[in-house]
Amino acid sequence: MAQQDGNQGLTHVDEVGAARMVDVSEKRTSARTAIATGIVRTTEEVVGLLRSDELPKGDALATARIAGIMAAKRTPDLVPLCHPIALSGVQVALETGDAEVRITATVRTTDRTGVEMEALTAVTGAGLALHDMIKAVDPAAVLDGVRVERKEGGKTGTWVRDTEEEGQ
Amino acid sequence: MAQQDGNQGLTHVDEVGAARMVDVSEKRTSARTAIATGIVRTTEEVVGLLRSDELPKGDALATARIAGIMAAKRTPDLVPLCHPIALSGVQVALETGDAEVRITATVRTTDRTGVEMEALTAVTGAGLALHDMIKAVDPAAVLDGVRVERKEGGKTGTWVRDTEEEGQ
Amino acid sequence: MAQQDGNQGLTHVDEVGAARMVDVSEKRTSARTAIATGIVRTTEEVVGLLRSDELPKGDALATARIAGIMAAKRTPDLVPLCHPIALSGVQVALETGDAEVRITATVRTTDRTGVEMEALTAVTGAGLALHDMIKAVDPAAVLDGVRVERKEGGKTGTWVRDTEEEGQ
C-alpha cells in the first residue's frame, strides 16, 4: 500500500475524544480526484433481467447511475464530520458480469479536501438503488468491496490501492 | 434461501421499462422489521484506536452509530424509487473484531412496505462514517458484505438468510 | 369546471394574514390520487436527440422520470405550507412530440390531504431536469402548462379539469 501521511490517531476526534469537523482553512484549494468501486453480488437471473432492461426506456441501470450521482452530492448530509465541498464532476459506471454488477464512481473537485468520501458515497448510493430494484427477485443480494481505488491531488498526492493484498 | 414471491421481473420498472415508485396503496399497514449487516475491514492498528477511543468522550463509534440512524431516515432521499415511510425504531450496533468492525442495523416500522432498504442504508451510513474517521490512518479500508439478514412482517412473511450459501 | 368547496379566502393564512400549515387532524385518512401535466417546449433538433437517446443506456429521459419521482418526495421541503405525507405510488410518463416533451405525473397516497402539490412538483422536477439536459442545445426551452388534470378521493371528491376552457 502507498505510504500515507504519518497520522497516528483519529483526526476526527480531538485530544479528549470529542468529534469535530477538522479545520481545513489552511489547506490549499487544488484539483482532486477519487475513484471508488464496489460490487453488487446477485444471481444470473437478475443480471439477465437488468441486461434485457438495456432496451429503450430500460431505466433500471439509469436509476442506479443517477442515485449514485445524487448520493455524491448528499455526502455532507450523510457523513457527520465531512466538509461540504463543491463537486466539479461525478461519473458512475456500471458493468454487468455473470452474476454481479460492478460499480465505479469517479468524483472531481477543486477544493480544500479530498473526495474519496464522495466517491464511496456514490458507490453505496448506486448499490442501494440496485438492491432496491432487484430485492423482489433476489433478497439475498450483497453489496461487497466498497473501497477507494485511487485518489489524486492535495498535499498527500496520489494514492493507489495495492491490489495484490486483496483477494476479491 | 427462503422462497420469495414468484415475481419474475423488476417491479420498479413498468412493462416498457420506465422507472416508477410502485403503488402500494392496496397493501396493509403492519408491523415490519428488517435486520441488515455489513463489515468494515481495516487494520489492527485502527481497531486499537477505535477501542482506546471507547473512553470518556470517545465519539468515534458514537458518530458511526448516529450516522447509521440518521441515514435510515434519509432512505427515501437516497434510494430513488423507495417509498417515504414512518420508522418506529432504529438501532445500530457496532462490534469490533481483530481488524474489522461489524455493523448490525435493526429497523422497525408499522407501514405499507418492508424496511430492508432502511436497514441497508443504516449499515452503509455507519460504514461510510467509520471510513471517514479512519481514512487518514487506513485509506485502504473496505466496506464488505452489506446485506439483509432477516425480515419479518408484511404479506411475504419472514425471510431469513440461508447462511450456508455464503462464505463470509 | 367542477364545483369546489365554497372556500372564500386563502386557507393558508389565518384571519390576520399569518401563514400557517392548516390543521388537518380532523380529516379522514383515505385513498387519494392526483394527475398533473406539463409540457417542455423545445426544438425538433432536441427531440431528435432525446429520441436517439432512446437507445441502450440512453439516460436522458430516465433522468427526467427519476427527477420527477424524487421531486414528489421532496414536496414538503419545497412548498412551505404543505403537509409531509406518506406517498404510496408515483409515476412520471414522458411523451415526445414534434418539438416538445409532454410530462404526466400520477401520485397516490392514503393520507389526510390531497396530493395535487406532489403531482405538480413531480412535473416541475421532471421539467427542470429536462431543461438542464437540453439547455446547451436549446437555452430557450420553456416549461409550460403545469397544472392539475384530475384529483380523486377526500371530502371534495373527484375534480376533473374542464378542458374546453383552456386553449393549449
Added chain:
Amino acid sequence: MAQQDGNQGLTHVDEVGAARMVDVSEKRTSARTAIATGIVRTTEEVVGLLRSDELPKGDALATARIAGIMAAKRTPDLVPLCHPIALSGVQVALETGDAEVRITATVRTTDRTGVEMEALTAVTGAGLALHDMIKAVDPAAVLDGVRVERKEGGKTGTWVRDTEEEGQ
C-alpha cells in the same frame, strides 16, 4: 436568438448515453447572473385575495418569495446532474396582473457554472407555493412560461431571449 456554443449533443450523457455530472474543473470561476420568469394564471378573484392580503401580516406573497429563494438553494438536490454551487444572491419578484401573478427570479454566483437552473428552480418553487395557497379557491391554476430570459458571465457570455419568437 443569440448564438449558443456549437454543442451538437446532450452534454449530460456520455458517448454511450450514460448520465453524468459533467466535469467543470477546467472552467474558470467568474461572476454569473441568470434571470428566469414564469406566470401563474389564475382568476381575478384569486388576484383580489392576494392583493387584499397585501396588508399587515399578509404572508401569501411573502411565502411564495421565500419558497422561490429556498428552492434556488435546493437546485442540486432536485436536478440530478446539476453541480452544487455557491449562490451569492437570489431575488424573487412577484407582480400581480388582472388574473395572473408574474414571477421573476434573479440568481447570482461566482462559480464554475451558470445559474440558469437555479433561476428556473426559484421560479417553479415560487409558482408551486402560490399554487398551494390558491388551490382551494382555484384548483385550475396553471404555471406557464417558465423560461430563462437572460444569462450573463462565463465562457459563452451574455444570452438574451429573443422575445419576438414567443407569443406570451
Added chain:
Amino acid sequence: MAQQDGNQGLTHVDEVGAARMVDVSEKRTSARTAIATGIVRTTEEVVGLLRSDELPKGDALATARIAGIMAAKRTPDLVPLCHPIALSGVQVALETGDAEVRITATVRTTDRTGVEMEALTAVTGAGLALHDMIKAVDPAAVLDGVRVERKEGGKTGTWVRDTEEEGQ
C-alpha cells in the same frame, strides 16, 4: 410541574449507553399537540424596524414564521434520534414587545410520538431566521427561553409548565 412517567434513565441510549431511536411500534396512534415558546431579545430600534416592516410586502416577520413552519418539518433531519412523523398542523405566532419578539409554535400530529421536539424546532427555526435578519443592526441579539409550555395527548396525557418555578 406536572408529574412525568417514572422514567429514571435516558431512554435514547440503551443499557450500555449506545444511542438508538426508541422503538415506538407498540404505541397507539393518537392526536397530540405541543406548544413551545422562545424570545428573541434585541433592541428597541430593531423592534421598530420590524414593526415598520409590517407594511405592504413587509416580509421580515413572514420570513421568520415560514422558517419556523419549515423547520418543524425538518425535525427528524436535525434531531438525530427523533422519529419521522406526520405533522397535521403547524402555526408560528410572533408578538413584538418593547425590545423583544416572542415566538409561539403550536404543532399537531396524529401519530405514535409527541411533537414537543417539532414545536421546539419551529421556535428555534423562527428565532434563527429573525437573528439572521436583524444581525446587521443588532449582532448581540439573544434567543432565550426556548421551552415547551404544554403538551397534550398520548399515554402520559397533558403536561403544563409550572410557570411559578421560572423567573422569565
Added chain:
Amino acid sequence: MAQQDGNQGLTHVDEVGAARMVDVSEKRTSARTAIATGIVRTTEEVVGLLRSDELPKGDALATARIAGIMAAKRTPDLVPLCHPIALSGVQVALETGDAEVRITATVRTTDRTGVEMEALTAVTGAGLALHDMIKAVDPAAVLDGVRVERKEGGKTGTWVRDTEEEGQ
C-alpha cells in the same frame, strides 16, 4: 458593544420590504470565524445521568455534539435568506455544570459571508438534541442564551460581545 457598520435598516428586505438573499458577489473571500454559545438549563438529576453516561459507549453527549456539527451544515436549508457557503471547520463543546449544559460552537469558513448563523444553528442543533434525550426525565428543560460571542474576519473585522451588559 463593539461598533457595527452603520446599517440602519434590515438588509434582508429590499426598499419595498420584499425578502431577498443579499448579493454578496462583490465581497471578498476571506477567513472568518464565529463563536456562539447557549445553555440547556435542566436538573441536577439529568446532569448526573449525562455524566454517568460519560462512560464507554455513552452516546448522549456525543449525539448532541454531532447534531450540532450536522446542523451547522444545514444552515442554508433552515435559515431562508442565508447563503450556502463552504464550512472549513466546526467544533461543538459541551460543558456540564450543576444543573445545566453549556454549549459552545466554533465555525470557520473561507468564503464571502460570516458564519455567525452557522455557529448559532450549531448551538440550537446541539441544544435540541440534548432536549430530545432528556425530555422524558425533565420535560421542563430550557434552551437559554443562544447568542454570538465573537466573530472575526470580513470587512467589519472582529466583534466581541460586551459581557458586562448581559446578566446571565
